[in-house]
Amino acid sequence: MSDNVKDKNSLLDVKNLRTSFYNGNSKTEVVRGIDFTVQKGEILGIVGESGSGKSILVKSILGIIPSNAKVDAGEIILDGKNFESLSKKEKRAIRGRDIAMIFQDPMTALNPLKKAGDHLVELLIRVRGMNKKEAKLEAVELLRMVGIPSPETRVNQYPHEFSGGMRQRVLIAMALACNPKLLIADEPTTALDVTIQAQILELLKKLQQENNMSVVFITHDLGVVATICSRILVMYAGMVMEEGLAHEIFYSPKHPYTKALLNSIPRVDGEKTRLKPIKGTAPSLQSIKSGCPFAERCEHAMEKCFMEVPEYKNFSATQKSMCFLAGEEDRLDD
Amino acid sequence: MTETQQKLIEVKNLKKYFPLKTSMFSKNKQVVKAVDDVSFHIYKGETFGLVGESGCGKSTLGRTLNRLYDPTGGEILFDGKNIANLTSKELQPYRKRMQMIFQDPYSSLNPYMNVEEIIDEPLEIHTSLSKNERREVIIDMLEKVGLKKDDLEKFPHEFSGGQRQRIGIARALSINPDFILCDEAISALDVSIQAQVINMLEDLQSEMNLTYLFVAHDLSMVRHISDRIGVMYLGKIVEISKSEELYDKPLHPYTKALLSAIPIPDPIKAQNSKREIITGELPSPIEMDTGCRFRSRCPFAKPICAEVDPQLRKVDGEHLVACHLY
Numbered sequence: 325m326s327d328n329v330k331d332k333n334s335l336l337d338v339k340n341l342r343t344s345f346y347n348g349n350s351k352t353e354v355v356r357g358i359d360f361t362v363q364k365g366e367i368l369g370i371v372g373e374s375g376s377g378k379s380i381l382v383k384s385i386l387g388i389i390p391s392n393a394k395v396d397a398g399e400i401i402l403d404g405k406n407f408e409s410l411s412k413k414e415k416r417a418i419r420g421r422d423i424a425m426i427f428q429d430p431m432t433a434l435n436p437l438k439k440a441g442d443h444l445v446e447l448l449i450r451v452r453g454m455n456k457k458e459a460k461l462e463a464v465e466l467l468r469m470v471g472i473p474s475p476e477t478r479v480n481q482y483p484h485e486f487s488g489g490m491r492q493r494v495l496i497a498m499a500l501a502c503n504p505k506l507l508i509a510d511e512p513t514t515a516l517d518v519t520i521q522a523q524i525l526e527l528l529k530k531l532q533q534e535n536n537m538s539v540v541f542i543t544h545d546l547g548v549v550a551t552i553c554s555r556i557l558v559m560y561a562g563m564v565m566e567e568g569l570a571h572e573i574f575y576s577p578k579h580p581y582t583k584a585l586l587n588s589i590p591r592v593d594g595e596k597t598r599l600k601p602i603k604g605t606a607p608s609l610q611s612i613k614s615g616c617p618f619a620e621r622c623e624h625a626m627e628k629c630f631m632e633v634p635e636y637k638n639f640s641a642t643q644k645s646m647c648f649l650a651g652e653e654d655r656l657d658d
Numbered sequence: 659m660t661e662t663q664q665k666l667i668e669v670k671n672l673k674k675y676f677p678l679k680t681s682m683f684s685k686n687k688q689v690v691k692a693v694d695d696v697s698f699h700i701y702k703g704e705t706f707g708l709v710g711e712s713g714c715g716k717s718t719l720g721r722t723l724n725r726l727y728d729p730t731g732g733e734i735l736f737d738g739k740n741i742a743n744l745t746s747k748e749l750q751p752y753r754k755r756m757q758m759i760f761q762d763p764y765s766s767l768n769p770y771m772n773v774e775e776i777i778d779e780p781l782e783i784h785t786s787l788s789k790n791e792r793r794e795v796i797i798d799m800l801e802k803v804g805l806k807k808d809d810l811e812k813f814p815h816e817f818s819g820g821q822r823q824r825i826g827i828a829r830a831l832s833i834n835p836d837f838i839l840c841d842e843a844i845s846a847l848d849v850s851i852q853a854q855v856i857n858m859l860e861d862l863q864s865e866m867n868l869t870y871l872f873v874a875h876d877l878s879m880v881r882h883i884s885d886r887i888g889v890m891y892l893g894k895i896v897e898i899s900k901s902e903e904l905y906d907k908p909l910h911p912y913t914k915a916l917l918s919a920i921p922i923p924d925p926i927k928a929q930n931s932k933r934e935i936i937t938g939e940l941p942s943p944i945e946m947d948t949g950c951r952f953r954s955r956c957p958f959a960k961p962i963c964a965e966v967d968p969q970l971r972k973v974d975g976e977h978l979v980a981c982h983l984y
Contacts, residue, residue, distance in 0.1 A: 373848040487939055517711040518877065519936045522919035526935060544849060547878070547921030551928040570925040588853040590882035592905055592920050593927060598860075599882065601853035605818050 335505055335538045336362040336385070341398030343377075343384045352610050353396075355381050356562035362506065367532060367539040369553030369570070371546065371585075375606055377562040378542050382508045386419060403505065421451050424499035428511035430491035434483040440467070440494050441479030444501055451502045466497040471527060489520035493527070500531060507532070510542045525552050546589060550574060555642070558582050561607055561617035563633075568643030578637075578645035581618045616647070624649055665735075666837060666869045667723065668699040672732035672742075674715075674722045678944065690943050692718040694893035695732070697970065700837075705863070705870040707884030707901065709877055709916070713940050714890040720839045720873045724756050725749055737836075754784040757830035761842035763822035767814040773800070774810040777829045784833045799828040802865075803858060820851035824858070831862065841873045856883060877920050881905050886976065889913045892943055892951040895970060899977040909979040912936075912952045950982070958983060 343355035354377045362368050372378040383389045385400055387407075400407040402422065407415065427433045434443060444463035448454045454462060460479070467475035470493040483491060492512060499507055509528065513521040529552060532539050541553055549556055549570070556573045558566045558581065566579040577583045587600040604621040607613075616622070619629040628648055636644045674693040692715040700706045708716045721727050723734050725741060734742045741752050757780075760766035767776055774796055781792045797807050803824040814822055823843065830838055840859070844852045856879065862868060874880050880887060880901075887904050889897045889912065897910040908914045915936035922928045938955045950968050953959040962982050970980040 373850060489939055517875065517940075518919040518921075519711060519916060520939065521921070522933060522935050523937075525921070526933075545921065546849070546923040547928070550923045550925045551921045574923065574925050585850060586923065588850050589923060590856075590878045591923065592878045592881055592917070593922055593924070596882060596902070599853035599857055601857060602850035603854075605820060605851065606848065 333363050334361045335364045335403055336540075337399070337401040338385060339399040339401075341381065341384060341400070342396040343380055343389060343393055344396055345390075345393045347392065350610075353612070354393075354562050354609055355384055358398075358562075358564055360557055360564065360567065362538050362540060363555075364505075364538055365532075365536045366555060367529075367541055367553045369549040369556040370540060370542045370559060371544065371549055371556060372559035373544055373606055375561075375609070376559040377609075378559050379510055381559070382425070382510060382540060382542060386423060386425060386508065387415060388419075388425075420447070420504075421502045422504055423506045423508065424502065424504040425508040425510065426492070426495045426499050426512045428514050430488055430495055430515065433495055434491060436483050439480055439482055440486065443494065443498055444479075447498060447501050462501075463497075466501055467494070469500070469531070470494075470497045471523070472497075489516055489524065492516065492520075492524055496524075496527065496531070500535070503535060504537065506538045506540065508540045508542075511544070512541075513548065514543070514545070521548070528552065546586065558585070561612065562609060563617060563646065565618065565647075566643075566645040568640075568645075572640065572643040576643075578639055578643065579618075579647050580622045580624050580649070582645075584621075584623075664702045665699045666702045666737060667871075668733075668735040669723055670697050670733040670735070672696045672719070672722060672734065673730040674718055674727055675730045688944055691893045692943065693722055696893075696895050697732075698888055698895055698898055700869055700871060701885075702836075702869055703863075703867055704885040705872055705883050707880040707887040708871060708873045708890060709875065709880050709887060710890035711916075711940055712875065713892075713943065715893040715943075716873050716890045717841055719890065720841055720871055723871075724758060724839050725752070726758075754780075754833050755836045756839070757833070757835040757837070758839040758841065759823070759826050759830050759843040762846055763819050763826055764814075764846075766826055767822055769814055772811050772813050773805075773825055776814075776825060777832050780829060780833045795832060796828075799832045802831070802862065803828045804854075818851075820847050820855060823847060823855055827855075827858070827862070831866065831868075834866065835868070837869045837871070839871045839873070842875070843872075844879065845874065845876065852879065859883070877917065889916065892940065894951060894980065896952065896981070897977075897979045898970070903977060907977075909973060909977070909984055910952075910981050911956050911958055911983070915955075950980075 338358060338360050341355055341358045342353060344351045344353045358381060370378045380389060384395050441463045444466055445459040448459035448462055463479050464475045467478055472478050472490060472493050486494065513524050516524065543549055553570055555569050557564050560581050565581045573582060577586060584602045588602055590599060602621050607617060607620065615630040615632055616634055619625045634646050634648045636646050638644045672693055673695055675689040675691050678688040678690060696719060710716045722729050729742050732742060733740050736752055741749065777796045777799060778792055781787060781795060800807065800809060805824055844855050847855060863870060872880060872883055884901045887899060887901045888895045891912050897913045905917060908917055915934050918934045936955055941954055948967060949964040953963040960982060968980045968982050970978045972978050973984055
């Protein structure tokens with residue numbers, strides 16, 4: 325987001341974030357200098373293919389990256405406080421209370437030996453300081469809020485007694501138990517059927533509006549982003565290729581990658597035409613070369629693209645794209 | 659699609675039940691009716707799409723008609739011959755004509771075999787070609803799926819997911835089959851790679867005159883590739899139609915709900931569209947009583963829906979639906 329929009333409304337500010345995986349002496353940078361802002365009360369979508377670094381980006385923000393990974397540089401400012409300056413204890417208090425996260429796989433995120441309700445009760449006691457009796461009542465209310473039928477009996481059931489969609493609801497209830505300011509949702513509907521996905525998206529939208537929460541929604545599904553997000557980051561090979569409002573990204577995309585991605589998916593609402601795939605495969609981050617990471621697959625790549633990384637060009641107060649060509653619409657729209 | 663519209667596969671009242679493990683003392687044996695009295699046909703050269711939520715039996719139906727499972731009842735006519743009750747020896751000539759592409763390109767290729775051995779396996783079993791002749795076929799096949807001759811000696815781990823899926827496709831096509839079951843063949847791939855594989859499948863279809871049964875949960879992709887589509891719900895096909903017609907004029911309340919749940923990659927359309935969000939989840943396929951299976955989630959359920967199981971009926975032309983509303 326360009327500087328003029330960076331105002332008091334921002335909840336999370338990430339500046340020049342870099343994260344690498346270390347393996348012996350070799351270093352693989354997977355988040356390669358990312359800047360972005362999350363406004364209060366908005367749903368920001370992060371779109372990218374597998375390996376684009378979208379999950380590790382948010383995990384870096386939360387500080388839950390694997391032990392062989394390290395955040396090399398960057399500033400994370402949450403609600404005016406610089407995350408790095410906080411002690412471990414203070415960080416821990418923020419996770420769970422101010423920032424909550426829901427994961428892709430609802431099958432493995434719950435402890436199979438603990439009742440669904442106990443997951444919530446434990447959290448409410450630890451973070452919100454309730455006593456056991458209050459926590460139990462609140463747990464029932466939370467399950468009711470996320471649309472689980474007969475929550476009074478459900479609190480006492482174990483995860484294996486829940487379907488995938490219902491488990492994802494339990495996870496959402498856990499994430500919302502402490503009224504977080506920011507909810508990070510990492511592919512929360514990818515493992516679910518479309519009908520259940522529609523239910524969960526509707527629920528997330530409703531809860532986001534009721535609690536005036538900010539949501540960072542990670543997905544590879546452009547349909548899902550269009551349905552739920554107001555602003556979008558398009559990631560590729562650890563970098564943000566393009567950023568803009570949902571309307572800007574879908575109706576006037578500037579980056580060749582965004583355009584190619586939109587062209588490669590079939591539409592249920594249009595004519596059946598032959599798909600236009602993006603040639604080649606995503607680059608391996610271990611052997612990343614100089615220049616624009618998309619250059620190898622880009623139809624419009626020039627010599628320059630293989631030499632240096634392009635700077636961001638602003639197109640509006642909200643839209644920017646990392647491409648030498650961006651703006652030269654005539655050449656891109658063939 | 660050929661003009662004569664010859665049927666390559668015709669399924670009549672196909673059933674596949676799986677017994678549940680019960681205690682040795684319990685009297686009534688429970689079964690899961692994964693495919694329950696399903697009839698449909700696939701024309702030569704067409705792509706038939708099969709969609710439904712997970713657990714509806716679409717994969718079981720595909721695998722049963724490919725005879726990877728033994729059917730509990732019913733007929734499978736392959737090119738006019740009932741193969742439902744053939745022994746594995748009698749099936750051999752048909753196996754050569756029916757191949758399969760699997761969902762997971764990581765677990766469907768043997769990691770200890772190189773590309774040549776993987777593609778050679780069906781050739782060795784089903785053809786009488788010499789080693790050198792087979793090698794020629796393999797190289798030819800590799801080029802068809804966009805891989806190179808140099809890849810022959812490589813092992814699966816040296817390839818990306820999309821490339822592995824190409825190897826799986828080369829293996830399936832090497833013995834020149836008539837029919838390919840694509841069971842979620844592109845679901846594990848990235849968006850930009852899916853389009854590559856779909857285009858390739860379309861090219862190979864016209865080149866080799868193939869018939870596809872395309873089982874998938876990605877409804878936009880199924881619409882794109884299929885000529886006709888069957889919608890499954892709890893072991894039954896509830897609607898069959900030409901693909902554009904199904905998306906333009908769905909009849910069954912379940913099809914309507916399923917289609918309106920597809921997220922459309924267009925913010926204005928997506929946020930303005932009135933979604934008929936279906937409530938509840940797929941009921942258990944074990945305790946099923948009489949009547950329509952969708953009635954517990956159906957907004958239009960009538961008393962008759964609880965009593966009589968609706969049969970698949972022709973509404974007009976190629977459009978069939980199993981619902982009491984029509």
